[in-house]
Amino acid sequence: MTRTVVRPQWVGELGRSFVTFSAALVIGALVMVATGRDAWGAYRTLFAVAFLGAQNLADTLLAATPLIFTGLATAVAFRAGVFNIGVEGALYLGAFAAAWIGFTLTGLPAGLLIPLAFLAAGLAGALFMLIPGALRAYLRVDEIVTTIMLNYVAISFTSYLVNYPYAVPGLANAMSPKIALAAQLPRLLPPSQLNLALIVVLLLVPLVHWLLSRTTLGYELRALGSNPIFARWSGVPVPAVILQVMLLSGFIGGLAGAGQVLGVNYRFVDNFSPGYGFDGITIALLGRNTALGSLIAAVLLGALRSGGATLELFVDIPKDLILILEATIIFFVTAEFVLTFPRRRHAGVH
Amino acid sequence: MAEAVPLVRMEEISKAFPGVLANDRITFEVADGEIHALVGENGAGKTTLMRILYGLERADAGRIYWSGRPVAIQSTEDAIHLGIGMVHQRFQLVPSLTAAESVTLGQEPRRGVFFDRARARAVVQELGARFGLAVNPGARIAELSVGEQQRVEILKLLYRQARLLVLDEPTTVLTPQEVAQLYEVLRRLVAEGRTVIFITHKLAEVLAASDRVTVLRRGCVVGTLPTREATGEGLARMIVGETMPAILARGGEPPGPPMLRLERVSAADDRGLPALVEITLEVRRGEILGIAGVEGNGQKELVEVATGVRRPTSGRFLLNGQDLTRADVAARRRAGLAVIPEDRYTEGLSLPMTIEDNLIATRYRALATRGVLRMVAVRAESAALMRRFDVRAPHPRVSARTLSGGNLQRVVVARELGGEPAALIAAHPTRGLDIAAARFVHQQLLEMRTRGGAVLLISADLDEIMALADRIGVLFAGRIVGELSAAAATREQLGLLMAGRSATA
Numbered sequence: 001m002t003r004t005v006v007r008p009q010w011v012g013e014l015g016r017s018f019v020t021f022s023a024a025l026v027i028g029a030l031v032m033v034a035t036g037r038d039a040w041g042a043y044r045t046l047f048a049v050a051f052l053g054a055q056n057l058a059d060t061l062l063a064a065t066p067l068i069f070t071g072l073a074t075a076v077a078f079r080a081g082v083f084n085i086g087v088e089g090a091l092y093l094g095a096f097a098a099a100w101i102g103f104t105l106t107g108l109p110a111g112l113l114i115p116l117a118f119l120a121a122g123l124a125g126a127l128f129m130l131i132p133g134a135l136r137a138y139l140r141v142d143e144i145v146t147t148i149m150l151n152y153v154a155i156s157f158t159s160y161l162v163n164y165p166y167a168v169p170g171l172a173n174a175m176s177p178k179i180a181l182a183a184q185l186p187r188l189l190p191p192s193q194l195n196l197a198l199i200v201v202l203l204l205v206p207l208v209h210w211l212l213s214r215t216t217l218g219y220e221l222r223a224l225g226s227n228p229i230f231a232r233w234s235g236v237p238v239p240a241v242i243l244q245v246m247l248l249s250g251f252i253g254g255l256a257g258a259g260q261v262l263g264v265n266y267r268f269v270d271n272f273s274p275g276y277g278f279d280g281i282t283i284a285l286l287g288r289n290t291a292l293g294s295l296i297a298a299v300l301l302g303a304l305r306s307g308g309a310t311l312e313l314f315v316d317i318p319k320d321l322i323l324i325l326e327a328t329i330i331f332f333v334t335a336e337f338v339l340t341f342p343r344r345r346h347a348g349v350h
Numbered sequence: 351m352a353e354a355v356p357l358v359r360m361e362e363i364s365k366a367f368p369g370v371l372a373n374d375r376i377t378f379e380v381a382d383g384e385i386h387a388l389v390g391e392n393g394a395g396k397t398t399l400m401r402i403l404y405g406l407e408r409a410d411a412g413r414i415y416w417s418g419r420p421v422a423i424q425s426t427e428d429a430i431h432l433g434i435g436m437v438h439q440r441f442q443l444v445p446s447l448t449a450a451e452s453v454t455l456g457q458e459p460r461r462g463v464f465f466d467r468a469r470a471r472a473v474v475q476e477l478g479a480r481f482g483l484a485v486n487p488g489a490r491i492a493e494l495s496v497g498e499q500q501r502v503e504i505l506k507l508l509y510r511q512a513r514l515l516v517l518d519e520p521t522t523v524l525t526p527q528e529v530a531q532l533y534e535v536l537r538r539l540v541a542e543g544r545t546v547i548f549i550t551h552k553l554a555e556v557l558a559a560s561d562r563v564t565v566l567r568r569g570c571v572v573g574t575l576p577t578r579e580a581t582g583e584g585l586a587r588m589i590v591g592e593t594m595p596a597i598l599a600r601g602g603e604p605p606g607p608p609m610l611r612l613e614r615v616s617a618a619d620d621r622g623l624p625a626l627v628e629i630t631l632e633v634r635r636g637e638i639l640g641i642a643g644v645e646g647n648g649q650k651e652l653v654e655v656a657t658g659v660r661r662p663t664s665g666r667f668l669l670n671g672q673d674l675t676r677a678d679v680a681a682r683r684r685a686g687l688a689v690i691p692e693d694r695y696t697e698g699l700s701l702p703m704t705i706e707d708n709l710i711a712t713r714y715r716a717l718a719t720r721g722v723l724r725m726v727a728v729r730a731e732s733a734a735l736m737r738r739f740d741v742r743a744p745h746p747r748v749s750a751r752t753l754s755g756g757n758l759q760r761v762v763v764a765r766e767l768g769g770e771p772a773a774l775i776a777a778h779p780t781r782g783l784d785i786a787a788a789r790f791v792h793q794q795l796l797e798m799r800t801r802g803g804a805v806l807l808i809s810a811d812l813d814e815i816m817a818l819a820d821r822i823g824v825l826f827a828g829r830i831v832g833e834l835s836a837a838a839a840t841r842e843q844l845g846l847l848m849a850g851r852s853a854t855a
Contacts, residue, residue, distance in 0.1 A: 214725065216718045223711060227700035232659055233691055234711035235680035 013288040014296070017333075020286065021300060024328035031324055032317065042317045049314065050307030058192035064302025065194075065263070066091075066273075068201045069256030070280030071287060071294035072208050073125075077249040079212065079289040080221035081228060082242055086132060086147030087253035088277025089154030090125030094254025096158045097124035098261045099268035100166075102179025110182040117183055118200070118258045125254020126247040128154055133246030137239035143246070155271070162270050174270035185263040197259030202295075204252070209291035221245050225289075253277060282326075285333035301326070355418040357382040357514060357545050358403065358434075363412035365398055372398040373409070374569040380514070382417075385536050385546045387556040387577070390566035390589055391756070391784025396549045399566070400516050404436040405429040435507030436516040441499050443491045449498075450474045450487035453505045477508050482531075482538045497528035504535065508544075515539065517548040521555055522781070525644045526812060526845045533559045551784060553582045554813070565589055589785050605820065606635035608671075609804035610656075610687075610773040615665030617651045625651040627828045628665070633773065633804040638795065640819025640836070641808040644848050648828040649808050650692065653777045656806065657689045658682045669773060683712050686772030690762055690779045692808075698762040699750050706732040706746040709765050739764035740790070756787030767794055773804040780814060792818060812844060824848055 029039035050060045070087050077084035098121040105113060132150055135141035162174045185196035212218040220241045223231040232238055256276060261268055283301060287293025308322030356379040365373040373395045380386045388396050401407040403414065405426040414421055416432050423429050429436075443452050450470040451458075459469040474487040483501040491499060500520060507515050521529045536546050536559055550556060556563050556577065563580055565572040565588040572588045610633040619625035626648045633639040643649060654660035656667060658679040667675045669685050677685070691697035699708050709732040710717055717727050732746050741760045743753055750758060759779070766774065776795060780788035795805055795818055808825075809815050815822055816836060823833045824847035832847040 214723050216714055216721050216723060219707070219710075219714050219723065222703065222707070223700055226702040227696065229696045230698070230700040230711070232679065233657065233689065233697040235678070235683045236711075237678070237680060 013290070014293050017286050017288060017293065017297070020329060020332045020336075023332060024325050027328045028321055028325045032321065037317060038315070042311070042315055042321065045315050045317075046304075046307045046311055049310045050303035054189060055192050056306075058189040058194040059306040060299065060303045061198055062192060062194040062264075062302075063306040064299045065198045065201055066256050066260055066276040067279050067283055067298035067301055068205065068295055069252060069259055070276045071283030071298045072201075072204060072280075072291060073249045073252035073256065073277075074280035074284035075287060075289040075291065075294045076208060076212070076221070076252065077245055078284050079225045080241065080245040081225040082136065082245050082249075083144045084129070084132075084147050084246060084249045085144055085281065086129060086150055086154075086277075087249065087256070087280045088273065088275065089147070089151035090128050090250040090253030091257040091260075091273055091277045092155050092158045093124040093128050093257070094121030095257025095261045095272070096161060096176070096268045097121045097254065098183075098258035099176045099179055102183035102262065103177040103267070106180040106182075108180075108182065113180065113183045114185065114196075114262065117179075117262055118255055121254040121258030121261075122251040123254065125250040125252070125257070127250070128254075129246040129250030130243075133243045133250075136246065137242040151277070158268065159270050162268055166268075176268035178267045179262065183262055184266055185259075193264055195263035197263035200255070200259065204255070205291045205295050208252075212291065217241070217244055217248075253280075256280075282330050282333060285337055286329060301329075354381060356380060356415075357417060359415040359418075360399065360403065361413045361415065363399065363402060363409045363414075365395075365402060365407060365409050371569050373402070373412075375412070376566070376569070376571050378564055378571065379574070380545060380547055381562070383540055383543065383545055384561040385540055385548070385559060387560035387563040388547055388549045388566065389551070389553075389556055389563060389585065390572075391551075391786055394566040394589075394784065395569040396566055397518060400436065400518065400547065400549060403429065404434060404516060430510055430512070433511060433513035434516065435510060435512030435514070437500065437503040437507065437518065437520060439518045439522070441503055443499055443502060445490070445492035447491055448487065449485045449489050449491065449494065449502050449505075452491055452502050453477075453487075453509050455506075457510065473509065474505060477505050480538075481505075481508060481542060482535050483508075495528075496523045497525070497531070500524070500532070501535070504539075512544070514545045514547065517546065519549050519551065521550065521552065523810075525848060526841060527849060529555070551788075552813075553585050556580070556585060557582060586785065605637035606802060608632050609635045609669070610775075610806060611666075611668040612652075612656065613666040613668065615655055615662045615667065617655050617660060617662045619651055625828050626655065626662070629828075629830055631806070631823065631830065633806050635802045635804055636799055637821070638799050638805040638807055638819045640815035640822045641806065641825050642810075642812060642815045642822055642844055642848060643825035644810065647825045649777065649810075649825060651828075652825065653689070653692060653775055653808060656775050657687075657691070680715075688712075688766040688769070688771035688774045690766050690774065690776040692777035692781075694755075694758055694762050699758055701751040702749060704747045705736070705741065705743050705750050705753070705761055708750050708761050709735050709746075709768075712765055713769060735764040735768045738768065739794075756783050759783055759787060759791065763791055763794055767798060770801070771798075771803060773806070774798055775806045775808070777808045778810060779807070780809075780811065788814075812841060816841070816844075 025043065032039040032042055049056055051057055070091065073087045074084065098117040101117040101120045132143050132146035135146055136143040159174065162176050166176045168175060168177050188194045188196065188198065212222065220236045223234065223236050224238060224241055260272065265272060279301065283294050283297040286297035304322050304325055308319045311317055312319050358380045360376065360378045363373050363376045376399055378399065390396050398407060402409045405423045405428050414423055421432060453474050454470045459466040459473065471487040474485065478484050483505055485498055485501050485505065491502065504515065520532060524532060539546055557580065560577045562574060562576050563585065564574040565585060567589060612629055612631045615626055615629045616624065617626040629652065631639065641649065651660060655662045658677060666673055669682065669687055672685060674682050674685060695701065706728065710728055714723065717724055717731060736746060739760050741764060742757050750761065779791050783791065795807065798805055807815065807819060816839065819836045821833060822836055822839050822844065823830045824844060826848065834843065
């Protein structure tokens with residue numbers, strides 16, 4: 001008799017991502033060796049400046065916080081086979097909504113103001129997804145195209161808001177007024193800017209995991225993502241699930257924006273995101289569209305970014321190394337994505 | 351025959367896959383110039399053994415002798431070089447190529463650097479005439495019937511000078527007439543000095559077409575015997591390791607009031623062409639209505655329209671008197687409709703999901719409170735279904751991918767029949783299943799009938815329809831061209847109707 005060890009599927013899946021990440025490190029090492037640098041020393045230093053010491057670790061987690069949000073936002077959609085590329089747009093709208101609550105309802109206590117700001121941010125992101133979500137669900141309009149395009153609409157709209165209606169006179173850069181002190185998230189480990197948003201997103205991780213594995217919506221989206229034809233034949237209400245998934249993804253994307261506004265910037269700054277929403281795609285793919293995987297992937301990416309920023313100070317390694325590593329990771333995960341997903345898409349939801 | 355050196359001798363072949371010993375010290379011999387049937391349940395190791403012979407798999411242990419000479423077959427090239435050819439269950443043809451191009455692909459006759467089309471056609475014509483495999487060499491694969499495509503596959507092997515042809519379940523896709531023609535071809539092949547191994551599930555085919563038969567069970571050889579010494583019952587016992595009931599127990603209450611009704615239903619296929627034309631069917635409680643017919647005559651669309659995944663262009667669908675024409679899949683299922691879809695791998699199951707997830711696919715909502723799955727109920731329900739329908743799996747929460755075809759179909763049957771539905775649509779429910787698994791499915795359908803359920807059975811397997819159905823309708827070109835009581839129907843009558851000729855012609 002063979003004994004079967006029951007192992008959750010994501011263990012093997014994450015194993016593949018580990019290989020991807022390692023491959024990126026190897027390629028980065030080859031580049032360094034080829035240019036006559038000390039690869040081993042660079043990685044040792046990178047690890048040290050990313051993880052060793054409370055402040056280093058705090059900065060890594062600070063960099064990871066928005067990435068965990070956007071990774072989760074993307075993962076729930078991708079898990080359902082819905083390719084929402086609009087998390088960046090949701091993040092901007094969510095950020096502005098949180099800022100608006102923060103600088104408008106200034107009389108409220110923190111215990112009310114902060115949850116309200118997060119909620120408003122989530123709703124703004126979800127509302128934004130209503131458009132491509134409904135188009136995809138009921139008219140089968142390709143969500144990749146619509147969400148990519150609508151990102152520009154969302155970003156430009158927030159840019160308009162802080163340049164005109166909510167422009168602060170006397171400031172050179174376009175930004176909203178500062179949010180009330182009560183709306184500012186407490187710092188966890190000063191002087192690092194690491195703040196309560198990390199705790200929020202760390203609570204969100206098990207919540208998303210629970211949603212995916214223990215709820216009917218989670219079941220439906222897993223069925224849809226793993227085999228849309230099967231989902232349809234089983235009686236899964238495919239259009240409704242697609243719409244709900246888009247709204248959920250937008251909601252989490254909106255929270256990402258709130259985290260940055262309430263925890264780091266204390267105001268909405270025009271064009272503030274360096275592409276957190278798009279990073280979510282890399283993270284979701286690297287994390288195999290699971291909650292835990294997204295967390296791990298986001299922390300790794302956060303470590304590269306935060307460690308990379310200080311790496312140059314210690315060793316003779318340009319921080320372009322980080323770009324090479326990121327690009328390699330993106331290359332590998334996209335290659336796999338392109339090779340496996342279009343087939344499913346083609347099998348298609350009708 | 352036994353004294354001569356066998357053409358092939360596979361000795362003590364073993365092959366393990368994770369968790370299964372597919373071949374366990376199998377010794378298998380094929381004499382030169384015979385038709386050798388290789389039978390056994392799914393998972394008995396037939397296909398694995400043949401894949402080893404054809405170089406698609408490497409055996410873990412064992413030796414292969416070709417005409418008494420030890421050989422190492424490490425790739426299909428090695429096998430082809432020796433003169434071994436294989437026709438797979440799923441044909442490997444390019445739809446846009448012509449028959450002549452397909453046959454000669456890879457070893458094209460050339461004139462200079464150009465493809466010599468005339469010679470390719472001549473070769474196909476000549477081989478076809480010699481072996482009784484008539485195919486129009488200029489026709490594109492996409493235009494050919496499944497039977498003709500199979501001939502192209504066989505011609506391909508003959509063109510490559512194959513001495514030994516391995517056919518993996520060659521009859522599953524054929525009409526009764528085409529099966530008879532295939533038998534003829536096999537005899538011609540042997541007369542022309544070729545040797546044939548064919549893999550099958552069907553005892554009637556073994557008895558009709560082979561010289562010798564080898565039975566495998568659970569990766570071991572149960573026995574090899576000359577076909578003239580074999581009986582259907584004897585073989586069945588060797589295959590399943592127990593006696594089969596001679597006839598499926600039928601009878602019981604006479605059919606009750608109508609349960610499932612399609613009224614003048616028309617539908618278009620994916621290309622927008624008419625696939626169903628004014629179909630009217632009625633299945634009563636306690637009745638099995640069989641729909642016979644060659645595939646591609648509207649079966650797929652009939653199942654889809656009844657399930658609710660395809661909208662009819664006109665007509666009505668009623669379940670227990672309730673008009674569900676506009677109802678979606680979920681609403682129909684809530685009303686008591688169950689479906690065993692044609693393709694369990696795409697429509698019936700999600701292979702990446704767990705067995706448990708697959709078992710609850712049609713009732714996850716009933717197992718949830720305010721959108722949250724009651725995991726205790728989910729676990730209990732799926733465990734009960736696995737026990738009741740004997741789904742053999744290491745654990746309910748392993749990926750469905752790990753199960754064999756028979757067990758996967760048990761998962762589908764368990765899910766669809768576990769809830770005691772009022773009506774069932776069963777599309778080719780035993781396709782590709784071994785005898786034990788097929789018999790299990792048949793018993794379940796009959797049980798459903800006994801307890802007053804209505805079953806619409808769509809199958810390409812005439813034996814299955816004749817064994818189970820109370821009435822038989824024949825689908826041809828999207829129409830029901832005849833309806834017979836099962837007691838009165840003969841194979842000949844049905845075969846003619848299936849071919850589009852009227853029963854009296």
